[in-house]
Amino acid sequence: MRTRSLLTLTAAVAALILPAVSPASAADGTVLTTGGLGGTAVAVGEVLTxxxxTGTTATLYSSATGTSxxxxxxxxxxxxxxDNPATPGTATESLDAHTFGSCTANVVGVLGVTSITVNNLPYTTSVTSDGTVTVTPASGSVIQTTVVLRTLLGSINCVYQAPSLVGTADNADNSINFTAQEFTRTSGSSLCFANGYFTAKYAPVTAGDAPVFVN
Known part of the structure; x- marks a missing residue:
């Protein structure tokens, strides 16, 4: 009985002295990792692409629910x-390039799409631990895209602008999804629709060949 009492006392003292490791602290890491959740931290300066x-398209439609x-x-x-701080937190990236190709149009009077160019780069992209992805321009600038269309009247430029874009990261397929993000036409003929709604799903987001996870 005395031995059991001493063992109980020793265990109680040890519990007071030794720090407890909670599940949260055991899983501490950075917002962006490779190799899985809680995996290897993505280094500052790493390039993500x-x-x-697969099987999706990027669209700029004239309405949020339409297909024109x-x-x-x-x-x-x-x-x-x-920046890739400890989780929970907000990682930041410099969006250096954003390209589009193999584009078509189904707008009356438009024969085809010559090019789509994203202007005013780089943009700042923030990724929070809850998966929210926000793209913002430099101070005093705007997110801008110039669309060059071939029409019955010749080539026209349609310029669209937005203050920011908001998407969602999903670890299930290492994707970022933008849905019906609104752009406003700031210049161009009447063949350029007044508002453009951008939808696209990018996957997988990788650092090198390694998929990136949001923690």
């Missing part, structure tokens, strides 16, 4: 990690 998810406008079979972004 992502193409369109522009559709692109290829698109890719490239971003450089500028």
């Amino acid at each position: 992502a193409p369109l998810a 406008g522009i559709s692109c079979a290829s698109s890719q972004f490239t971003a450089t990690v500028t």
Whole structure:
């Protein structure tokens, strides 16, 4: 009995002296990792890339729920990690390039799409631990895209602007999804629809060949 009492007392003292390791602290890491959740931290300066998810297109439609406008079979972004703090937190990236290709249009009077160019790069991209992805321009600038269309009247430029874009990261397929993000036409003829709604799913987001997870 005395031995059991001493063992109980010793265990109680040890519990008071030794720090407890909670599940949260055991899983401490950075917001962006490779190799899985809680995996290897993505280094500052690492370049991230992502193409369109297989079987999807990037679209700029004239309404949030319609199907009239522009559709692109290829698109890719490239971003450089500028900060990757401990989770929960907000990682930041510099969006250095955003390209579109193989684009078509189904707008009356438009024969085809010559090019789509993203202007005013780089943009700042923030990724929070809850998966929210926000793209913002430099101070005093705007997110801007110039669309060059071939029409019955010749080539026209349609310029669209937005204050920011908001998407969602999903660890299930290492994707970033933008849905009906609104752009406003700031210049161009009446063949350029007044508002453009951008939708695209990019996957997988990778650092090198390794998929990136949001923690």
